Amino acid sequence: MILAQFQSPGPILVELGPISIRWYGLLIATAVIIGVFLSQYLAQRRQVNPELIADLSIWLVLAAIPGARLYYVAFQWENYAQRPQEIIAIWQGGIAIHGAIIGGAIATLIFSKLNKVSFWQLADIVSPALILGQAIGRWGNFFNSEAFGRPTDLPWRLYIPPANRPPEYANESFFHPTFLYESIWNVGVFLVLIYLFFWGLRHPRRYQIGTLACVYLVAYSSGRIWIEGLRTDSLMLGSIEVAQLISVLGIIFGIAGLVWLYGFRRNLPDVVSEKVNNN
Structure with a gap:
């Protein structure tokens, strides 16, 4: 008995003369727009200026999307060495979320330093939007018949x-x-993060800044490990699946962060002082 059978209608949503609107690009754009509005709402609830999130979103787009593409190309270089003009063809698919996370984290770190705001405060606010965007973006793989x-x-x-x-x-x-x-899986992680976010608002004395970012690392990475084991197109480093390796590191860092926050009751290292962090 077949419960569900999926078949992509194709990667192109509509063609207007020489212009093609692809599902992949539309989904990425949708994820970004929803993410910005959600993060601004969460920032307001945390008494963080929503305009700061709007500014950060520009940094994230400029860093995350190229980071995701370059990360993918780096581990698929044999496929692009003879076709370097296709490196920028992101609309054809071929991005890696871990590259986006790394690029986005670096951008957020620099942004936090320049604006004298807690990196972990921003990471907590952005994490629910990030995982929701990942849930949306995965459907781009469906339309491209990939991953x-x-x-x-x-x-x-x-x-x-x-x-x-x-x-x-x-x-x-x-x-x-x-x-x-x-x-x-990502929708489930999103619901967990949203629950923890509002739990933190109700119990501000018990909640530690950086919790959502750490839980994101543990929860997302845990799902990615077993899902990656099913895929046929994993990025490889020798005989090691890169996504699984990065996911293991994510789990380790996430658990270490939670132990630091709730076991030792200490703040995570940040770009601002504790006094600024609490403002």
Whole structure:
């Protein structure tokens, strides 16, 4: 019995003469817009100037999207060495969220330093929007028929066109819809972060700044490890799946941060002093 069978209608939403509007780009733009509005709302609840988030969002876009692309290209260089003009073709897919996170974290760190605001305060405010954006963005993989899992005969499955199948699975038609697994997982992480955010508002003496960022690292990375194990197109470093390696590091850093905050009851290292941090 088939419970759900997914098949992409194609990567292009509409064509207007020489202009093509792709699902991937539309989803990224939608995720950014929703993320900005959500982060501004959360900032207001934390008594942080929402305009500061609007300014930060520009930094994040300028850093995260190129970071995601360059990270992907770096681990797929053999595919781009002879076609360097395709490095900027982000609309065709091929970005890595870990590159976006790294680029965004660096941008936020610099932004925090320049504006004398807590990095961890901003990270807490942005984390729910980030994971929600990831949930939305994963559907871009669906429309591009990419980032899917191994072949499966489960009642839920994803049809992949022959042109998009790995050579070793050329005779297979249905694969694990890993885009869906991760999207659902990310929505669950989003709900956890939102709950913790408002719990922190109700219990300000018990909540430590940086909690949401640390929980994000642990929760997202935990899901990414097992989902990545199903995929057929993982970025590799030798025989190691890069996403799993980064996810393990994310879990370690996230747990260490939570132990530091609630075990030792100390603030995380920040770009501003504790006095400024509490304002």
